[in-house]
Amino acid sequence: TNMTMLQVPLSAxxxxxxxxTLWVELTFYLIFLLVIWRGLDYRRVSVFCWLWLLASVLVQQPGNQVPILGIFAQPLNTALFVSGIAMYLMYRFGPDLQLWGLLAAGWLVMQSDLVQHADGLRHDRGMDRDPYIALALVTVFYLLVLAVALHKLDRVGWRWFATAGALVYPLYLLHEELxxxxxxxxxxxxGAWPTLLLTVAAMVLAAWLLHHLVERPSQRWLRARLAREERDRADRGTQESPPVPGRTDR
Known part of the structure; x- marks a missing residue:
């Protein structure tokens, strides 16, 4: 069930x-399909982000009578997605006042949601988490991504960045239980520090092995299979095309 990314609505x-996070990602993909369906451009995406962010705020109001809104405009997650989209638009089109405003609004909603979320964990589950430490860490990551979006790190061409990026998903899959x-x-x-260093090294190695032994071969096979099926469909379409009236082949 987890492989479908639908374990939350299926109560698995x-x-x-x-x-x-799988269900959160899937809802984002489904929502963005609506934007892609109408065509992607700067104005449409930015307007959508403003409306989406507003919906994530409204859904938290007492007496909300639209349950589906809470599924597709999840507090905290929506603000993070909107902030990321705003920074991508800066990277793609350059920063302007509207995007700075969208990013600021995303950060403000995020910090409010994050503090409320941490307080909820403390009260409901007894998890003692300082929300302001979490907020500081998230803000640091905001600044790093913003530096990339503003092309401040274009001179950094470390090749291992691509490898590190490729290992993110297999590391996500493996890190917790192992x-x-x-x-x-x-x-x-x-003891603490040697355990930390050894565990991180082992998890990165496991992610690298999964990427090279499973992901990359699977990707090559899948690309080849899809390309072959696409060619087969094109060939069948050519063979089944009716002749043009009044035309004879020479």
Missing amino acids: QHLVGAYW GWAMIRTVYGTL
């Missing part, structure tokens, strides 16, 4: 705790 258990298992195994012997 997450195979790994971190997989809660990481905790490794921590429980070696922490008593090695």
Whole structure:
């Protein structure tokens, strides 16, 4: 069920705790299909982002009578998505007042949602998390992505960046359960910092192996298969095309 990314609406258990993000990602893809369907341009995407961000605020109001709005305009997640889109538009078209305003609005909504979320975890689950430390960390990542969007890091051409980017998803898939298992195994012997370094190194290595031994071969096979099927469809379409009236082949 987790492979469908539909475990939340199907009320299935997450195979790994971190997989809660799969449903969040899927809702984003579904929402953005509407934008793509009408055609992508700067104005349409920016207007959509403003409306989407507003919907994520309205859905938190008491007495909300539109449950589906909470599915597709999720608090906190929507603000993060909108902020990312705003920074991409800056990268693509250059910054302007509207995009700066959209980014600022996204950050403001995000910080409010983040603090409320952390307070909820503290009250409902007894998880003692300082929301302002989390906010500081998220803001640092905002600034890093913004530096990329404004082309401030264009001179940085480290080749390993591409490899690191390719390892993000396999690392996401593997890190939680395997990481905790490794921590429980070696922490008593090695202590905190050696355990941290060893666990990070092991998880990165496992992600690299998954990428090279599974992902890349699967991608090559899938591309070749899709290309072959596309050629077959084109050939069948050519063979089945009716002759043009009044025309004879020579």
